[in-house]
Amino acid sequence: MRKLMAAALIAMLCPLLCGCQDTGEVENQAYVLVLALDRSGDGALALTARVPRIGKGGEKDGKGDSGGSSYLTFSVSAASWSGALDELQWATPRRINLSHIEMIVVSRDLAAEPSFPALMNAIAQTPHLYANARFVVCRDSARAFLEAGDTVIGTRLSAEIQAMLSQYASQGFIPDACLADACYCANGIYGDPVAIWGYVEEEVTESGPSQRVMESPMGQRFRGAALFQDGRFVKALDVDETRLLNLICGQTATLSWAWRGDTIELMPVTPARKKVDIDADSVTLNLSVALRLTASAFRGDTVALVASVKNSIAELTASCQRSGCDPFGFAESAAGHFATVPGWLAFGWHERYRRARINVDVTLSAATNP
Amino acid sequence: MKLSISRDAALPAAFVAAVTRIFIDLALDGGPVHNGVWIAALLGALPVLPYLVCLDMVGVGKCRYATVGRLLAGLLLAATALDGARIVSVVLRASGFLVLDPVSPFMLVLPVVLAALWCTCRNGDAIGYAAMLWRRAFPALMLVVMILQWRHYRPQWLRPWLGNGWGEIAGEAIRTAGCYVPATSVLLICRHDDETGKRPFTVAWIALASAVASLLLVFRLMMTPSGTNDMAWITRLDALLTNGRAPLYLQLPMIVAFFVGLMHLLACECFAAAALLQRLIPRLNGRVCAGIVILICAVLPFVRSFRSMLDRAMPWLFIAAALPVALAALSQFHFNGGKRSCES
Numbered sequence: 244m245r246k247l248m249a250a251a252l253i254a255m256l257c258p259l260l261c262g263c264q265d266t267g268e269v270e271n272q273a274y275v276l277v278l279a280l281d282r283s284g285d286g287a288l289a290l291t292a293r294v295p296r297i298g299k300g301g302e303k304d305g306k307g308d309s310g311g312s313s314y315l316t317f318s319v320s321a322a323s324w325s326g327a328l329d330e331l332q333w334a335t336p337r338r339i340n341l342s343h344i345e346m347i348v349v350s351r352d353l354a355a356e357p358s359f360p361a362l363m364n365a366i367a368q369t370p371h372l373y374a375n376a377r378f379v380v381c382r383d384s385a386r387a388f389l390e391a392g393d394t395v396i397g398t399r400l401s402a403e404i405q406a407m408l409s410q411y412a413s414q415g416f417i418p419d420a421c422l423a424d425a426c427y428c429a430n431g432i433y434g435d436p437v438a439i440w441g442y443v444e445e446e447v448t449e450s451g452p453s454q455r456v457m458e459s460p461m462g463q464r465f466r467g468a469a470l471f472q473d474g475r476f477v478k479a480l481d482v483d484e485t486r487l488l489n490l491i492c493g494q495t496a497t498l499s500w501a502w503r504g505d506t507i508e509l510m511p512v513t514p515a516r517k518k519v520d521i522d523a524d525s526v527t528l529n530l531s532v533a534l535r536l537t538a539s540a541f542r543g544d545t546v547a548l549v550a551s552v553k554n555s556i557a558e559l560t561a562s563c564q565r566s567g568c569d570p571f572g573f574a575e576s577a578a579g580h581f582a583t584v585p586g587w588l589a590f591g592w593h594e595r596y597r598r599a600r601i602n603v604d605v606t607l608s609a610a611t612n613p
Numbered sequence: 614m615k616l617s618i619s620r621d622a623a624l625p626a627a628f629v630a631a632v633t634r635i636f637i638d639l640a641l642d643g644g645p646v647h648n649g650v651w652i653a654a655l656l657g658a659l660p661v662l663p664y665l666v667c668l669d670m671v672g673v674g675k676c677r678y679a680t681v682g683r684l685l686a687g688l689l690l691a692a693t694a695l696d697g698a699r700i701v702s703v704v705l706r707a708s709g710f711l712v713l714d715p716v717s718p719f720m721l722v723l724p725v726v727l728a729a730l731w732c733t734c735r736n737g738d739a740i741g742y743a744a745m746l747w748r749r750a751f752p753a754l755m756l757v758v759m760i761l762q763w764r765h766y767r768p769q770w771l772r773p774w775l776g777n778g779w780g781e782i783a784g785e786a787i788r789t790a791g792c793y794v795p796a797t798s799v800l801l802i803c804r805h806d807d808e809t810g811k812r813p814f815t816v817a818w819i820a821l822a823s824a825v826a827s828l829l830l831v832f833r834l835m836m837t838p839s840g841t842n843d844m845a846w847i848t849r850l851d852a853l854l855t856n857g858r859a860p861l862y863l864q865l866p867m868i869v870a871f872f873v874g875l876m877h878l879l880a881c882e883c884f885a886a887a888a889l890l891q892r893l894i895p896r897l898n899g900r901v902c903a904g905i906v907i908l909i910c911a912v913l914p915f916v917r918s919f920r921s922m923l924d925r926a927m928p929w930l931f932i933a934a935a936l937p938v939a940l941a942a943l944s945q946f947h948f949n950g951g952k953r954s955c956e957s
Contacts, residue, residue, distance in 0.1 A: 250731065253727055253728075253731055367848065368844075368845050368847060368848050370710065370847065374851060374855075375855075423851075423852075423856075427837045427838055427840070427852075428838065430838075430840040430844065431837075431838030431839060431840050432838065432839050432840065433769075433770070433838050433839075572769070575767070575769035575770070575772075576769065578769070578772050578773055579769070579772040579773075581772075581773045582773055582774060582775045583773050583775045583776065583777060583778045584647065584648065584773055584776055584777050584778075584839060585777060585778060586773065587773050
């Protein structure tokens with residue numbers, strides 16, 4: 244019994260010893276939900292953070308009152324990431340907590356800088372920063388992008404970001420990209436990372452290249468993918484290209500295909516198959532996509548439909564090859580031809596990928612009736 | 614109090630300690646993780662198997678050549694205590710990563726050190742049978758982890774199969790062999806209670822441990838792509854515990870598996886070191902031995918250059934331990950015909 248009591252006492256002491264002695268109250272924390280990074284005019288790194296307001300104002304606004312935002316926005320600038328975080332600690336009246344970040348937004352100009360890979364690594368290796376945050380590259384100022392977004396659905400910005408981006412990703416409008424994945428790919432030996440492409444739309448009505456018209460109370464738009472090469476932004480894909488990218492990468496369950504004034508729902512039968520043939524002096528990329536019509540009512544020309552999808556995939560891959568970025572995962576397949584990493588790195592994948600021939604094969608099967 | 618452990622309890626303790634030690638060393642503590650580490654985990658077991666056969670034959674206290682026995686016990690004591698300190702330093706860094714507010718390192722170390730002291734004072738059988746339970750619970754926990762992570766595993770990331778080549782694999786294999794020395798030192802001091810009954814086959818257990826560690830490494834490699842740049846220790850830990858992508862509420866099974874595995878490893882090594890100390894100085898009480906070993910494990914992580922010194926010694930550890938073990942086993946075989954251990 245005495246030993247049991249001693250064991251219980253030790254067990255009770257343990258939680259008191261480790262961290263719980265100095266509890267961090269929620270009210271004392273500034274939970275950053277969105278971080279935006281820009282390069283300011285004087286060359287410094289501009290960091291903007293959005294944190295929830297705590298108190299009566301926040302509660303009132305959180306219930307949907309339009310009398311003000313439920314969130315506070317802090318902006319600082321410094322020469323480096325660590326310096327900017329330090330400045331942010333000074334600017335914020337509560338302790339900065341990065342463990343609940345939902346989204347990290349980077350301006351296109353900053354993402355295209357040669358120093359960006361090092362910055363991305365520094366961000367990903369920040370202690371207690373939630374690396375599963377969505378990674379967005381925006382067309383213009385990241386701060387303006389951040390300020391254009393506020394709670395529209397529900398009461399919490401974090402819930403809205405999660406729901407909205409999950410919905411867009413499931414539809415294939417954006418890639419399912421998070422900071423950790425982007426960082427791993429940028430440091431990895433295979434393909435290139437992708438991010439979500441965003442921009443601010445001033446006009447309420449938007450007419451896209453595919454003649455879509457949209458009305459939305461939100462100023463922020465999440466449409467398309469940002470492609471990287473060697474850890475730096477190189478180009479953006481529009482929604483239709485992003486859907487194809489997601490199809491090739493096996494990230495989407497359906498493909499809505501605009502064709503002859505109609506929208507046709509297609510479904511991948513199996514994940515797209517990628518095979519790379521390496522000869523002495525040439526590389527051939529083989530891409531095989533098997534699709535199925537989701538509705539049996541389609542009575543159009545399936546041969547022309549297949550040719551349309553095939554041409555679009557060929558244009559997308561050719562465009563990416565010209566930019567030198569491989570977001571499709573061909574590199575992972577090609578690396579299988581090599582026994583060691585040094586051998587693979589010496590092969591010079593990116594240069595060979597630019598000059599590679601590509602064979603795209605698309606098959607379409609009819610919808611199966613239940 | 615005499616520190617002792619039965620052979621039936623020592624084997625699961627050594628099994629769990631070996632799996633955890635190899636996995637921690639190759640996936641986290643040994644620098645960049647490259648594609649060939651799972652092969653290194655398998656190859657590292659090859660020289661260890663004859664070492665374990667010899668270890669099974671020898672005891673410490675009553676060897677014909679007492680000097681060899683004492684040398685062996687002293688060497689294993691030093692290796693095991695230093696390795697225990699290394700595990701404490703891993704716990705220290707990992708806890709510091711997970712605790713949201715800055716906490717004094719002393720406060721981070723104290724709970725785990727107290728727990729290890731308590732485990733050691735409960736004697737070897739408690740540690741061994743706890744490891745036996747963990748050996749059954751761990752696969753169930755890993756199954757949950759794998760189901761949660763299944764979508765993120767990418768078999769393509771295992772290629773190129775040989776990572777940085779055979780040279781690096783051989784280096785890792787030698788390090789891995791060194792990992793077995795502290796993890797299996799508990800086998801040296803175990804009691805051979807039932808010599809006539811069916812004895813568990815030590816070599817088969819440790820071969821299985823290397824296969825399990827290798828399998829865990831394969832799954833770890835499928836979580837992140839092989840990198841050209843060395844990721845920081847903290848990033849490797851993040852990739853190990855959360856895959857960098859798991860939502861916060863899904864990280865718990867991985868964190869539980871990691872820290873409970875570390876606790877079993879630490880308890881096993883602290884007990885083995887304390888028991889070896891008692892064999893060398895029989896007058897010492899077991900609790901005093903446990904206190905001395907735990908104190909060493911708690912203080913050394915704070916000594917500057919401790920880790921770099923241990924890293925330099927690691928490739929030589931197996932050779933340093935294997936020579937006296939082989940010598941002691943040969944002497945036993947010569948005088949006892951290899952039928953009895955020194956202690957029996």
